[in-house]
Amino acid sequence: MSTRSRNMPRPVRPWRRAMAVAAVLAATGTVLAAAPQPAQAALPPQTIADPVHYWNDVLLEVIRREGGGPGPMSRSAAMLNLAMYDAESSYQLKWKGKITSEPYIHAEKYAGWLEGPDEEERVIGRTAYNVLLGLYPGQTQYLDARFRERFGSEPTGFDLLDATVVSKMVTQMRDARNGDRSDNDQVYVGDNKPGSWRPTSYPDMADPGCSRDSQAVSPFWGQVKPFALTSGSQFRPPTPGLYGTYEKLLASDEYKRQVEAVRSAGADKPTTRTPVINRTADQEAAAWFWANDEDGTYKPPGQLLQATREVATQRRLNTYENARLFALVATAMADAGIAVRDVKFLTPIDLWRPVSAIREGGLDPEWKPLLKTRAGVNVTPCFPAWASGHATFGAAWAGVMKRYFGSDNIAFTMTTDDPQSPVKSRSFTSFSQAAREDADSRIWLGVHFPWDAEDGLALGDRIANHVYTTKLRRL
Structure with a gap:
């Protein structure tokens, strides 16, 4: 620049x-x-x-x-x-x-x-x-x-x-x-094992933008120099290392529980093998409210920047206060984006998405996630599941906000850019409540497992604490 x-x-x-x-x-x-x-x-x-x-x-x-x-x-x-x-x-x-x-x-x-x-x-x-x-x-x-x-x-x-x-x-x-490694164009090569991420190129879910390993989005972003952290792996969650191999992961009882949880909560429609969808109307509305997956929206970081503005306006911050708040929020989210890519691509487990686990695991060959394009084609993000980027961004944002304002329990209303959301605003009683719903929304959309959300929330909050306690400190 x-x-x-x-x-x-x-x-x-x-x-x-x-x-x-x-x-x-x-x-x-x-x-x-x-x-x-x-x-x-x-x-x-x-x-x-x-x-x-x-x-x-x-x-x-x-x-x-x-x-x-x-x-x-x-x-x-x-x-x-x-x-x-x-x-x-x-x-x-x-x-x-x-x-x-x-x-x-x-x-x-x-x-x-x-x-x-x-x-x-x-x-x-x-x-x-x-x-x-x-x-x-x-x-x-x-x-x-x-x-x-x-x-x-x-x-x-x-x-x-x-x-x-x-x-x-x-x-x-x-x-x-300069030289922060953000221009790394190295091509991703998948592990090609059961449990490892692969493009979801099923005939009824064909996505030309995600048909090859090489189309994985930002696979080496975890190596980018952070703005506040010492490295993208500084707060890496322990969960991937607990299993170490795909074979041990898929054989575990916890993995089976994770798959069943998203199978019932995140399905688009009932199928012969998945006849019941365990998702309320409000959860489905929240799933779309937080999505912002498609180009043409302000994406997850943009939604949280917009929420920052809405809260700052409500709290009547002056320009100097706004500059510091936005800088802290943006720094935490930038490092969250780096850290979550480290978990997704640079740990022993590049976990496949729920649709792959459910279909290729033999549970339901007709299952599709709720997430779809505006044209009605069911899709899933073109990168591994573990951990959730939405959850990590949301927790990083909430962690800065509650520390900046000295309280988590501040009521606010925020908006969405997603054209498929049935509502354009939702209200919350705390920053953590919003982050929690953001994380869970990915399960209701059928693109993440519950542990993706949990690890993302923990990772994001640790990043927020580090940013807030080491950068732009009060004099």
Whole structure:
């Protein structure tokens, strides 16, 4: 990720001297307190008051447009929100005299005599725009339009803040993530044993996007450098290691109980061998509410970022508080995405999905999971079951939220992006309740076993505790 040359100061005659100053600052890092500020037009009317909320809203739309796996999305969210947090910390340090929590990388007490108009907004927004531009160059037209919507000006226009603080915030985040192994395109090769994950290419469930091992989504994301953890395996759940081999796993009584639990709760429709579905109407509604599996939705990390905004608005957080909350949430979810991929692909057991266990285990050759595409084709995610990503993301989010607000028992309402959900909002009395339902929803959709949910919840909360106690700490 890098700041485009088109965003660097351009010759504007009345500010030629200011631009020369900016160039010196950018090239040498010299702090020059006398650097003049250019005049800024008033911001146009805003429908989203807080800049942190605005740029996360922009990110969610980019996710809908780009599609893909939740790991890269959560990485982008962390880079965006941590850069915005350090930019906001820089503004607080410069004009409010202090910061109340640690920066993630560095807060810059940048040059300037007097605070410029809308300076907090400009520091955050110009940082966010450039981070997103580096991550999603294919969305340039959309990002430019959202910049103009926010500022009423072109992103190519001169702003001295680019040289004094914005470029530093963007560059330090780019440098921190260079070489983090997120570009690993190594191809996955399955274990090809009973119990091991395989594409679900049954004739009545044909998925052209998941017909070969090599199409497994983000198989080596567990090796990506985390944002707060020491490694993706730092909090690896013990369960896979308890069995060690597929043969021992499939022979265990617990495995048989797990298969039966999802067989009855997660079936799409009754069959001759599975005549009863043990799932209530509300559980089915919850299953679809939390899904967000298809491209075109904001996916699981996006749903939780949206919930963060809804809670933050309800609690009336200011911009600095929002920046810290979103940075903590995004960091925990980014590391959750890494850690859960470690469990799925880098442990001895790459566990097959329930449909494979039920069909190939000889229990019911007609069984299908509830999860299906908008076209009505039953599908299952193209990666191993153990552990649940939804559960891990949900617990990481809930763990940060309850620690940030000092209480788990906060009532809130959140929304969904899934077009097949029969309801568009659900209300909860605690963050943990929401995370629990998120985890269980994957069993009701027929794509996870109960222990996938349990291990994901435990993993996510341990990540949240580590992030909250080691990053962005109160001073």
